[in-house]
Amino acid sequence: MNLEDxxxxxxxxxxxxxxKITEYGKILSEEYKDKNPLFVGILKGSFIFxxxxxxxxxxxxxxxxxxxxxxxxxxxSTGNVKIKMDLSTDVSGRDVVIAEDIIDTGNTLCxxxxxxxxxxAKSVKIITFLDKPDRRExxxxxxxxxxxxxxxxxxxxxxxxxxxxxxxRYVGIYSGE
Ligand code: IMP
Ligand code: MG
Numbered sequence: 776m777n778l779e780d781x782x783x784x785x786x787x788x789x790x791x792x793x794x795k796i797t798e799y800g801k802i803l804s805e806e807y808k809d810k811n812p813l814f815v816g817i818l819k820g821s822f823i824f825x826x827x828x829x830x831x832x833x834x835x836x837x838x839x840x841x842x843x844x845x846x847x848x849x850x851x852s853t854g855n856v857k858i859k860m861d862l863s864t865d866v867s868g869r870d871v872v873i874a875e876d877i878i879d880t881g882n883t884l885c886x887x888x889x890x891x892x893x894x895x896a897k898s899v900k901i902i903t904f905l906d907k908p909d910r911r912e913x914x915x916x917x918x919x920x921x922x923x924x925x926x927x928x929x930x931x932x933x934x935x936x937x938x939x940x941x942x943x944r945y946v947g948i949y950s951g952e
Contacts, residue, residue: 778940782947786929787905787922789944792827795921799902800831802919803872808834810870815862817887818842819941820876823933824904828874839864843887856886867895876933877905878920881913888915904932905946922946 803812816825818840829838842860871891875884884901891899902919909926928951930936931943940947 778943779947781936781940781950781952782930782943783950784948785945786924786927786948787932787946791922792932792945796827796831799828799919799921800833803828803831803902804833807832807836807870807872812836813864813866813869813871814838814874815866815871815887815891816840816874817876817883818860820933820935821874821904823941824876825874828902837864841887843883856882858887858890865894866891868897871896871899873899873901875901875903875917877907877929878903878915878917879907879910881911881915884917885913885915905929905934 814825814829814836816822816838819842825838825840829836839862840860841858841862843856843858873884873887873891878884888899888901900918901915903917904921906917906920906923907926908923928936928949929946930940930949931946933941934946935941936949940949
């Protein structure tokens with residue numbers, strides 16, 4: 776099997792990703808100047824986005840990860856959210872930026888944001904690499920969105936299909952075969 780087997784087309788290229796990362800690195804560096812923000816990556820999907828976005832910052836920050844997921848039945852979300860691995864950082868009084876790979880139904884992020892607010896974070900904002908607004912169920916939107924995409928199942932740049940394709944350097948539309 777080759778890495779690109781099952782990819783129907785390229786939706787977001789490496790070049791487009793790199794330009795947006797630079798742009799949002801500047802925006803966040805300005806916004807969070809002197810705030811020592813805590814970047815919280817939602818595993819596993821955000822690991823590549825997280826590493827790129829924090830390296831685009833020109834300010835100090837801290838990072839931590841959480842594993843949370845909505846239950847998936849194949850490629851369809853079933854609405855429940857589970858925290859599978861928690862943070863090791865105390866978020867109370869912190870300016871938190873949640874980094875997510877994609878907002879689909881929004882159920883995952885809605886639950887995580889609520890939890891971090893309850894733990895006393897000073898502020899919680901969301902940066903998402905991709906947004907699929909057509910599929911939203913929860914009342915949530917990102918503060919920063921790099922790309923808004925149509926309702927297609929996509930893989931690459933951290934996003935998987937059954938744990939495959941995360942290491943693809945671009946975002947591709949999965950053919951389902
Ligand atoms: P939500 O709770 O439905 O917003 O689920 C978001 C999570 O579902 C993301 O963090 C991804 O892990 C996964 N997901 C949603 N859409 C896709 C997709 O098109 N490709 C791969 N994973 C997806
Ligand atoms: Mg995810």
